[in-house]
Amino acid sequence: MSKKNTEEIEYVSKGKRVDGRKVDEIRPISIKAGVLPNADGSAYIEWGQNKIIVGVYGPKEALPKHIADPYKAVIRFQYGMAAFSVPERKAPRPGRREIEISKVCGEALERAVFLEKFPNTMIEIQAQVLDSNAGSRVAALTAAAVALADAGIPMRGLVSGCAIGRAGGHLIADLNKTEEDAPDAVDLAFAAISNSKEIVLMQMDGRVTEKEFKELMELGLKSAEKVHEFQKKALIEKYKNPENQGDKK
């Protein structure tokens, strides 16, 4: 639980935010696909100060056996944070926050993956946050989608995430830590499958009117599209390299 800012900050002044961005501008994003030699698929994302690495294994035999589904693959998503990745050291064991994030992010990806093609298997996704500053769950989810594609797992589309919200009365995309701690802060973790505009993740904290909520969804879909471009770029970059054009194994 973070403490709200008490000092008076002008969150948007002359169209510019505290870090100089426009209201709908997202922080710099760079994604690299195929960064872990052992994993079937992987991705590394830098999004603002967030640094997250994701590894995917599978589809492989579902273990323990009782989790196996005879009709589809099971997704296991594990979101974790390195002890040193937050201002106050975090115990490495997952807490309630990590358990919830893992659950909803895994579910967000389920809609995208053609799970029914791989009955009785599981797909394991591990996302580890190595450095953070607001928006790490959507960054992890965004990188996970790239890692799944890198693993060659067929999908309806890439899941693209972005946090949207409000600070100082302004609706903004991709909040940074200062904005998240605004006295009137609203933080909406959002993700969609860009091509079909299906919303697969939506978790909100903070008070909004119905009008603001609708505008936030609009901003979320627009931001997800921007993020989608970075994901596509990462995959194209990887397969441009002739070494990566054959079968992995």
Place this chain on the structure above:
Amino acid sequence: MNEELLWTLRKNKIVSMLKENKRLDDRAFDEFRQAKIQLEFSKCAEGSARVLLGKTDVIVGVKLGLAEPYADSPTEGSISCNVELLSMADASFEAGPPRPEAVEISRVVDRGIRESHCIDLESLCLVEGEKVWSVFIDANVLNLDGNMYDAVSLGAIASLLTAKVPKFEDGKIVKEEFSGKLKILNKPIMTSFAKINDFVLVDPNLAEEKVLDARFHVSSSEDNMFNACQKADAGSFKQNEIEFCLENALKKAKDLRKLL
């Protein structure tokens, strides 16, 4: 017989009925079941409520305890919310440490209450930087007939509204004496929706919940502000479907608030 297969058959049935505008229990898509609240169920609790929603049966209790404030908020008390999915409540619930389902409901109910600012945290301060009240909201789900999110959330605000603050004297709690009622500033209400194929239903019953593709929970207060929301499970929502949920949530919350 394979449980999964049974639910696939049931889903086919439910969907074919939805196509004819019918739900299993004859409700309209936007119709909430009757909710009943029984107050002060547990005498040991500072406030408590048992909520029946259909056959979903939950009991919520509020306890106040002494705590040291967090260093960055020396004048504020704290809130903690926990939901126990008792294994007696449904065959799919298992005994043992909380599973992700229990963690999720605990956190979603917590956010609905916390973000509404219905509890004035400053009013929970006893000695700045030293002693504050910690408000513990604990819920037990006794029987599951769908939509435990709304039942637990309703029980939480109902018990908060009746909660008394223990007497605090000479650095200690005086047993069985109270200094007054807990100050509650607004009444957040959770409203939950299920998406089954392309149908969006309010207040899913157990069968609907077992076959749903996605859920949407949203908390709102009497000033028509939304406090928190959560989309969960493997399906997705379209923008217009969420808009339908938001409009309906405000209406249903208004009805439910009358029970408080």
